Amino acid sequence: TQLLEQSPQFLSIQEGENLTVYCNSSSVFSSLQWYRQEPGEGPVLLVTVVTGGEVKKLKRLTFQFGDARKDSSLHITAAQPGDTGLYLCAGGASGGGADGLTFGKGTHLIIQP
Amino acid sequence: NAGVMQNPRHLVRRRGQEARLRCSPVKGHSHVYWYRQLPEEGLKFMVYLQKENIIDESGMPKERFSAEFPKEGPSILRIQQVVRGDSAAYFCASSRGTRRNTEAFFGQGTRLTVV
Numbered sequence: 451t452q453l454l455e456q457s458p459q460f461l462s463i464q465e466g467e468n469l470t471v472y473c474n475s476s477s478v479f480s481s482l483q484w485y486r487q488e489p490g491e492g493p494v495l496l497v498t499v500v501t502g503g504e505v506k507k508l509k510r511l512t513f514q515f516g517d518a519r520k521d522s523s524l525h526i527t528a529a530q531p532g533d534t535g536l537y538l539c540a541g542g543a544s545g546g547g548a549d550g551l552t553f554g555k556g557t558h559l560i561i562q563p
Numbered sequence: 564n565a566g567v568m569q570n571p572r573h574l575v576r577r578r579g580q581e582a583r584l585r586c587s588p589v590k591g592h593s594h595v596y597w598y599r600q601l602p603e604e605g606l607k608f609m610v611y612l613q614k615e616n617i618i619d620e621s622g623m624p625k626e627r628f629s630a631e632f633p634k635e636g637p638s639i640l641r642i643q644q645v646v647r648g649d650s651a652a653y654f655c656a657s658s659r660g661t662r663r664n665t666e667a668f669f670g671q672g673t674r675l676t677v678v
Contacts, residue, residue: 454605485669492567492654492669493606538605550596550619551667553605 453477454541454554462560466528471537471557474521479541482515482522483551487536529561567657567670568637575676576645584640584673588657595638596667597623597630600652612638645677 455474463469473482481500485493497506499515499522506513510533512525522539536558540551568587576582588595593614598606608622612632623630627645632638642649652674658667 490671492569492656492671494669495666498666540606550608550611550621551598551606552608553598555603555605 454539454552456537456539456554456557458557459555460558460560462562463529465530465561465563468525468527469529469559470523470525471559472521472523473539473554475541476520477541478519479552480519481542482519483540483542484513484522484524485538485540487538487556493538529559531561531563534559534561567655567668569653569655569670569673571673572671573674573676575678577678578646579644582642582645582649582675582677584642584653584655584675585637586640586655586657586670587637588655589668592657592659592668594658594660595632596656596658597638597640598654598656600654600672606654609640642675645675647677650675650677 453475457472481498483498484496486496487493497508497513499506499513502515502517502519504515510527514523526533536556538553538556540553542551567589570585574582595612597609599609600606610623610630611619612630614632615634627643629641652672654669654672656667656669
């Protein structure tokens with residue numbers, strides 16, 4: 451069974467600070483996706499990384515896929531209250547889409563103004 | 564372009580009743596996936612369907628749960644004889660395919676409460 455461990459589980463920081471959240475596994479994934487979910491809503495895809503060592507940037511968000519494709523990180527620069535939400539990582543075994551994705555439990559992020 | 568539409572958004576059922584959850588995928592998407600999310604838990608994969616076919620149901624309980632995606636109409640997740648443990652948020656996602664980088668879109672979910 452493939453498992454994804456996300457850390458920290460909860461994070462509360464002040465507006466303007468930087469933060470990094472992690473997604474780790476002992477399994478290799480062909481792709482790794484990051485989602486953001488707000489209360490009462492479905493997950494919204496932020497990024498997909500497929501190549502070991504890949505780095506993708508989305509405005510103030512930087513995503514990295516580990517060289518061995520077992521882990522990933524999400525770094526947010528100058529966090530804003532609008533970044534508040536549940537951040538989920540999900541690993542794909544067959545290379546993308548939502549084909550039987552394995553999800554982590556998420557990091558609850560609160561950005562205080 | 565409408566996204567994934569799920570209905571109802573909220574569903575309350577008494578123990579022993581049946582629950583039917585509907586999912587209309589993004590127009591043009593022929594792949595549908597159902598996930599269940601319990602409080603403080605990640606989303607758990609249940610079933611993957613293409614039009615009229617179940618491709619992977621490894622995450623779906625063998626009893627009381629069934630899913631279909633007919634040629635015409637929405638995908639249906641059906642839970643018979645619901646029990647309190649079935650209370651959860653059920654999410655549907657759709658994609659155009661399963662190739663690398665094929666983006667999947669999630670619906671807003673159906674929150675099932677069994678009383």
